[in-house]
Amino acid sequence: MHEVLKTSFFDRPTLVVARELLGKDLVRILPSGEVVRMMVNEVEAYDGPEDRACHAFRGRTKRTDVMFGPAGRIYVYFVYGMHWMLNIVTGPKNYPAAILLRGAGDIVGPARLTKALSIDGTLNCLPADAETGLWFEDASRQIDLSSILATPRIGVDYAGKEWAEKPYRFVLKNE
C-alpha cells in the first residue's frame, strides 16, 4: 500500500529528506480532476540560515515565512517573471529549510514540473496532503545508494563559491 508521507517524514534533517525523497511519488490532482502520479528523480536542498543560497538566508520576510513554518508545507514562489518553483518545507519550526523539486517522472526542470502539474502561488503555505491536492507517497521502491548522484545546485552562483559548490542536488540515475 502506498503511504502518504506525513509531517514526520519531512521534519528531519533536510539533506536526509532530500535523498529519501528520490524514488517517492509526487501525486497531484489537476484542476480537471485527473490524478497524476510521478516518481521524484531530482531535488535540491536549501538548508537553514547559514546556507547563502537559501532564500531565507536574508532573514524572515513575507516570501520566506513559510520556510520557517512546520515541515510538510508547500513553498511555491515565482521567479524570472514567468516560472513557478515547487518546494517542500523541511526541518523543525523556525528552522528555514526546503527542498526544491526539479524533476519527476519524465519531466526535467523545476518550472516545467509546475507547469505540467498546474502548480502556482495558490498552493503556497498549504500542507502537502490530499485536501490540498498535492502530496507525496512512499511507493515502496528500493533505492540503492549507488544510484543516487550528488552534485552542486543549479543557478546559485550568487551564493559564493563555498555554498554554490556544496553537493546539495540529488539525482536518481536512470535504471
Place this chain on the structure above:
DNA sequence: TAAGTGATCTCT
C-alpha cells in the same frame, strides 16, 4: 547565447 517577464527586496 540572450531575451523574456514580473514579484520581491534594497536602497533612496
Place this chain on the structure above:
DNA sequence: GAGATCACTTAA
C-alpha cells in the same frame, strides 16, 4: 518610488 536581482525556459 526606483533599480537590481532572480533556485528558469525557449528559441536561435
